[in-house]
Amino acid sequence: QEIKDITLRQFGTGVSNLNEVAQKVKEDLGFTLEMTALDSDAVTQRAATQPDSFDIADIEYWIAKKVWPTGNLQAMDTSKIANYDKIVGIFRNGKLTPDSTIAQGTAPHTVGFTSGPGGTDFVAEESGWMTLIPTIYNADTLGIRPDLIGRPIESWAELLNPEFKGKASLLDISSIGIMDAAMVCEAMGEIQYGDKGNMTTDEIDRTMAIMTEAKRAGQFRSFWKTFDESVNLMSSGEVVIQSMWSPAITAVKSRGIPCVYQPLKEGYRSWGGGIGLSSSLDGMALDAAYEYINWYLSGWVGGFLMRQGYYSAVPETSKTFMTANEWGYWFEGKQAVEPITNPFGDVLAQAGEVRDGGSFEERMGKVACWNSVMDENQYMVRKWNEFIAA
Amino acid sequence: MNPRPRSFYVLAAIFGLFLLFLYGPTITIAILSFQGPEGGLTFPMRGVSLHWFRDLFQEQAVGDIWGSFGRSFVLGLMVMVTTVVVSVMGGLAFRKRFKGSAVLFQLVIASLVIPSILVSLGVGLIFSQAGLPVHWASSGFGAQLTWTVPFGLLIMFAVFNRFNPAYEEAARDQGATAWQTIRHVVLPIIAPSLLGVALFGFTLSYDEFARTLLTAGSRNTLPLEIYGMTTNVTTPVIFALGTLTTVFSFVVIGAFLLTLGAASRRRAKAGSDAGRAV
Amino acid sequence: MRTGQDLELIHLTKRYGDTVAVDDVSYLFRGGSYVCLLGPSGCGKTSTLRMIAGHETASQGSIVLCGTEVTGLPPAKRGTAMMFQSYALFPHLTVRDNVAFSLKMKGVDQAVRHKRAGELLELVDMTRYADRLPSQLSGGQQQRVALARALVTNPQVLLLDEPLSALDPFLRVRMRTELKKLQRELGISFIHVTHGQDEALALADEIVLMNNARIEQAGPAREIFNAPRTEFVARFMGGHNVVALPQGRFALRADSVRLAQNGTEAVVRAVEYQGGHVALTARLAGDQEILALIPEGDFYADPKSPGDAVRLAWDEGRLHRLQA
């Protein structure tokens, strides 16, 4: 059997399951990568219950907290990963720079390592066995339509500002949505959380009470669950302020609609994604999978994703696949010197514009919390259901 | 022929509005599919072009429309054939009023009314607990059958309620075996209804979402794929797909009606002097 | 006078759940005769015929055709053929293919079976229509095709369930002549179910009159009409009065009753013109109704209307004693 006969089946959400990546894999590595895009619920569900239906899972770190203990994924030997040392600190020891504080929530490094091959636990330090290889990550904040709002927005608290009644929206993925809600409540000064990533039942109750009241008052136009919904809500003018993902804002902008990724004084809510290997993967296919991971971290994909507004786990390697202008704009937060385009050729920014939120350090250095799975997760889910049904 | 009463025009207007309502989304889709390359899924229109129709035949950023279309199509055909076969056999069986048929009938009704997500969940659970791999052609196929087969069966009930058993007796009288009776008499006579069952089975399967959701396995059917595509920026390309589907359906149905018309005209011609003699 | 072609029913019974549709019927149908099974609705005619055809299993008893017990055989193995009430022509097959159907089932070559079908269509004078579909034929034409289809298997007995009921009266009379002619030419037995006594009288060599799942009376048509055994037979065959006299009940043919100067007093109730005759219903003292069939000429020489008083007379010799 030759490597070009191998087919690896990868699934994930449409965020990173891009066909261009598969094409490039075919070109560079010779084997076939089959991409299946699913919605986020289905991703979790498949990773947790159908280990035979995939070879590579492209999931988020907080989901790993649920999926890893099932044993459906296998630990990865860091020694086989060429660029391991160049992976940003966030995914290794939690610190962007040696003196950063670690944000609240399920920080990626806390679920990034396991005790060894076959392990279903998490260990705090770099054990040499990784659960997921980080791929992309970003910091999220509120997206706004400056043309329809017409004034500066500085705080998460604005989401519940009655001024935007019927024109606000929130993410309806409970684990993430509650974080945004917590950011809002904290910004309003209503609640002081011990750890937003791991709330007490009391904190959950109070958060949901505030949100429920706002919902009943008609604050929200809609909730969204998929990337595309958030884009449509924003670009159709249904909503002028909502919690949003950075590339979604980019997508709205690429249609020529003004939309701002609004840095806020309370900081960002952040997330990271990574790829894991199915435990049923072995032999040549496993070798191919390692080859794929190494390739993934070697820069091309990083550049490709960075151009859409994500960050690469190994920025250094990506740099070689980007122009100085691009690197300056996307990573260093500098003014563009020429028009900036996304990988599909759509112009996103003209010369002279700067990226919202600034440089990599400015963004990722101001993470207030990570998407997470709480100890009181089940309780939180039920409360969230109540909120939706209210 | 009597002149049409006033109520006809009122009802015709209501029917027209109903059609307009049914086609509302279809029309929106059609309009939006002709946007320029900057177009999104919402109004206002951004340019006018055939860009998205061209794009439909190229690879998308996310997902594999034609691959999943192929799977949906194959699955639709599998479901269609199975539905026709199973419901014809079932329809024949129920005419025999065998012991236990009442219970089986209750099950058929249950299958029809049980919420789709339960079937999806249940089949998914069974497969995962039994350690079987879920696949659109196994678990997905089965889950869809719980919906199409009862429908097909109901149609077969309607058909056999109107089927004159004298045809079968005549065939038996003429020395046809049980199988020959079915093959040469029953099936040809009910063939038009079978076409209906087939069409129905295919349509229901082709657009089935809930029952396939937890049972499709590693590869998506078209509805799942489209749903999955919404986890990234979806472009008017899915509207182009919708428009193309609609045009295709019009062509198919138009052809069907023309054949029907031609057949009846041919028949009318052949029998023009029927009833004159004797 | 048994022949090799006889059809015999021996203690034949048919039950549907609690209903007894045919109750212990025994009868010998002589080969080559035209027999009508006659009786009111629900008396078991169809059930009997279908048991003979093999489309219904007998609950008890047996059926013997040409000396062979056929009770358990499938329809096509019995030497019978059936013509269905609504003809049951296969709507998707042409006239020719309908007729050739049984041959096709036997695996006969197309050329051979088309030739044979052609012969039968010739017999029923339908050659011209061989390529039509049944829906393109009139009722009478359909009937002939059905006949041809039934005869293609060379049956010893042809079974017909109300073959004429779907036709209009004009056609009905014409087709019954043709049926009778055909039976005579072919020399096989026809068993014909009907509930029209005129049809039975016109066609049958022998009438089997059923009532309540049993045979009430059987015999040549004239015998049944002239010598009804029971009141039921007399009433059902029509044209009879049933007169209650001290000596018992008697049947009196309506055409033996006449208007006379000296006779029993009666009051006219209804007058029906029937072409050659007038049917006059009158009530005698004691609420007895009498039907008189009076030749048109006689009646209109001195016409009566409902309400008129008349005198009716008949010969004592025309009274036929009824057994029940």
Next chain:
Amino acid sequence: MRTGQDLELIHLTKRYGDTVAVDDVSYLFRGGSYVCLLGPSGCGKTSTLRMIAGHETASQGSIVLCGTEVTGLPPAKRGTAMMFQSYALFPHLTVRDNVAFSLKMKGVDQAVRHKRAGELLELVDMTRYADRLPSQLSGGQQQRVALARALVTNPQVLLLDEPLSALDPFLRVRMRTELKKLQRELGISFIHVTHGQDEALALADEIVLMNNARIEQAGPAREIFNAPRTEFVARFMGGHNVVALPQGRFALRADSVRLAQNGTEAVVRAVEYQGGHVALTARLAGDQEILALIPEGDFYADPKSPGDAVRLAWDEGRLHRLQA
């Protein structure tokens, strides 16, 4: 002899696309008479009746009832009522509610309409069944209910489309007596569509015989039977031979033909027993077929079989000259 109750059709025409179903028919139905519309299938009887009822619009011409032009009026405003062939009883309503239906439509109180329905059920002798559903009635009973329902509106004209065709022959004869009786009692017009000439003869004061969308002949029943105007009438009414002689075509009643020692030579073709008579069909030289209706006694004194040579005779005076 016009009365105030007359129904008149004036140049009435009905077209369905290219087919002309009723072609320029004019006729005066006298009030209080029983008229049968007779004719072969497709001749336009139903179309005529439905135009009178108002269920079909006339393509041309007009309909005048009791001096009022009703051509454009809705059915219920015409003073006609219709009894449908298959009765068209509302299956979800009881017998009483069926009869009371039109009163309910008028907004009549329940008590009043039930009383009136009761009277009509009394009239047709169906009081006992008032609470049944139609499906729980026999054919004859359903017919009476349909009759009661049609009569509840006190129509001047009752229209009946083949009212007896769904009944078995036994019941048919009984019901026709009742229809006639009822018409006489009510004194209103009945227009009764049928394609059975025996039915028409038995019931009608006047027969309107249609053919090919036109009236072929109309008049009292006896006149039609005894003096057919055309060959079509003679053949359709039955019991007639049409004889071609050098002087022209003549109708000859079958009961005027007798077997005789000295008569025209003929060969027996078919013999049909008909109860009191035997219908003997024989062929004369020159392929002319003659039907002879011979009294049973005479025939069986010297029975004939198909193929026998016989001699047939008739009185010249019985020949009736046909106009076409």
Next chain:
Amino acid sequence: MRPQRTRRGHLASRHVTGWLLAAPLAVVLLAFLVLPIIMIVVVSFWTATEFSIVPAFSWENYEFLLGSDVTWRVLLNTAKYAVVTWAITVVLGFTVAYFLAFHVRSQTWQTALFLLCTIPFWTSNIIRMISWIPFLGREGLANSALLSWGVIDEPLDWLLFSDFSVILAFVHLYTLFMVVPIFNTMMRIDRTLIEAANDAGASGFQTLWNVVLPLTRPGIMIGTIFVITLVMGDFITVRFMSGSQSANVGRLIQNDIGLLQYPSASATSVLLLIVTLMVIGILLRLVDIRKEL
């Protein structure tokens, strides 16, 4: 073929061939309906961790489910959607079926108009659902049309992401399920009954109310069964069209599934199953489906 086959033999063969013919049907239903439902019932008594289900008997799921007022609120909401959708589809479906059955005269036209109604259903439901946003949204076709006609001054918000839009989508999706059985029953109404009513002086509306409607009841019942079950089991329409702002039972189940809470999802499913079967059970008492087809 034995010449003397006994009555019993014949009977037995009827049951045997019956079951042989029904075998594929029985297998499908057993494998993909009965077993899964049993599985759901069993799992509803298990417990779950974050990531897997634990086969240990427990009432916990039901305790929570039946103890929470969310359940009841959601159930009520589900019922509300079902009832409102039913009411609208029955009126609309009846009207459309009435038009097709009684006013469209040729069968070819009936077929053609019917097929015309089905064409939109060939486009994926998801695509159609997405397209409601540009149709009903603030800047959508409906609002811009109304604005340009001067009917309204401001875009209507309640056209989208509201109970209105949910019901609208349901009506859009399921009216045809009402039309077909009603049409089927209507076509079997003897046309002379209408004439008889006419003859009795009934106006068009009186005929409709006193004759057509009662006789169409079985069709309405069958349509009702379809619509009620489809709405009760739906989860995707409610989510899309309410902008995730309202919930029905289906969504609760789907949420639980998304979070891998299978036992809890199963318990909710069992509840939904019981409610659905009860409603349908009642409806089935009012109509004999097999006879009415």
